[in-house]
Amino acid sequence: MQKAFASPSQAAPLAGSYTRIADLTPHHDTLCSMRHHLHRHPELAYEENATAAYAARQLESWGWQVARGVGKTGVVATLSAGGGTRSVGLRTDMDALPIDEATGLPYTSEAPGKMHACGHDGHMAMLLGAAQHLAATRKFSGTVHLFFQPAEEHGVQSGAMQMIEEGLFERFPCDAVFAMHNHPGAEPGVFLLRRGPFMSAFDKVVIDIEGIGGHSARPHLSVDPVVVASSIVMALQTIVARNVDPAQSAVITVGSMHVGTASNVIASSARLDISVRSFDDGVRALLLRRIEAIARLQAESYGATARVQTTDGYPAVVNSSEETDFAAEVARELVGENNVVEQAALVMGSEDFAFMLQRRPGALLRIGNGTGEAARMLHSPHYDFNDRNLPIGAAFWSRLVERYLGRQTHTAV
Template identity: 70%
Template structure:
């Protein structure tokens, strides 16, 4: 990375009640923007977050946190203990970017061609850094805070959350509850959205290789055309959700990629399909797998071909615990007011590897609005950008959450 920006401005004394308010982070807002733009200019993909991790670690050390590097390969954990409180809280932010060519035209656009922070992880990391700075300066809590800066959320499999857990995250840096958030295009900036129970879907990947017999396009009767087989599989898969899954159970089967052949006068020997599969219950997840495999193999067989299915189970369902979610809702209402809080928002068909952490510890995963209409570009888009309006809000929320959870 290039030379790091200056640290965020010193924090103020705080509200009369002793709990952090958004206004207390106002002096730090410009510094947080500099940090976020610095991270945005230097995106790194899953398990490549070496410079990002170094940047995060140096900031934490500068502010007085105990820092552990290399957790889950490129993850960073910051620890701060104040007073004699025995409670412990963990907060997670993701650091990785996506393999997308940025098209925003922003002055702080990615300086690495083909890599971009198109999901807002630069903002997530910055908000948690903002909270880290304030918590270290004010120390209005009694207990232990662990900040988990996680790699590889976007990997889909072999994810950073699982890697950190396998590396002893909760044994080495234990917490009684764990919290995380993601920005949410489609909601007004600063809106905080929660949901008790199942919130985001399980996400699986399926790779289907159709094997046929190639040949000349003018002599199709001497071939087994994998394009026809693949097309038949695509159409048959549309019946899985429509006719096999209980309509009250949300699920998605999407064929996102189909590749076959290189010329119009050649019938290829193989075709390849890639699927994204989403579900909310173990029973539906198992049913989807069973039917997808059966349909692919039987359709191929009916045409005289073969289908080889590689079915990879990815992230589990994000399930928020009731008590911790209600606690976070209460903190949010104190901070931003009832009109900026959605206590039970809709389920989301996207997936998130924070689910692995919620399988180990109670906690909640929330969303923060990133804009609506033209100002709310969807994530994973080359025109996306995190909304800097959220930086002091998110930092204040995390700070107040810690102050409440580890109250004296």
């Protein structure tokens, strides 16, 4: 038997058994049906009107109180039971990506150029499954808020920030917040957690280079932005290798270079789009400072100019220790110790749930999406969420609520 969770939150377990995976397994087909519906009808950031309406209808039919239009297209559902005064928030993302799907699945996207290539359809289905189960059982004492958040993929002015700016935590108070994301490369049902920094901060940098255009046969009369841009790209590689402490993690990726239109024309300008990832605030500032200096000085050395524009993206996801340990304990109870990875490796991807964690204690955890063919990279046109996770994730959310908002202390079963 496992001990009851005890933390400064004074959360106490329920009398009676907690939700198990077996309690949700009979609903697997229903969960799949919801997930496949969402997959067929993807919507991009701040366009999730039909997605939000679908989630709201389901939640209201189960007895949840629903607020629409939170953070433009977001939905918040609230359910209270017992006389408890504590509250917990569970967040899922809703938006899809501008990708043409290439899976060939029966439930493939019906929206050209749009696809759930990051698993947000699965994230929503797991939380909807938990919502239905919690409404039917109500084995908790307190208040649960479900955040169906838009625009996680937006990169800037994200859905989490929008919801917070519109008074999310004032309208729907939470003692802690939790979120889950799928993780290709780990087996389904394996939970990965990490105390402290877990997912990286993200910033976007655009470098506009101005040279002097001309005829390709007379390069001496021009200042070629292709050469300037290439020199900047190569010099940028030295920042992580030679300026960042080797004990720190950082990535600078030049994602696109736009320059020129014909082989016999030397262009007059070029543009570089850059993704910058880091965990430490000092390293984050260093990266942006060095990118600007290198771009400006490299351009000047060729007789060109470079204008650097930096856009703040997402901060690093930093999980609070108490809530991470609690989520890990719930996961161990549910799937066994061998299927829980604590202090998992850092993830260089970014997540706007970080904004919520800056304002409330909580944790983001990841659930394995499979290995081999099932481990298609996120944001790939061949990606698909693993339906084996649906009852597991729904059971996890249900048990976490029951444990966090428990009625009385007893030994967990």
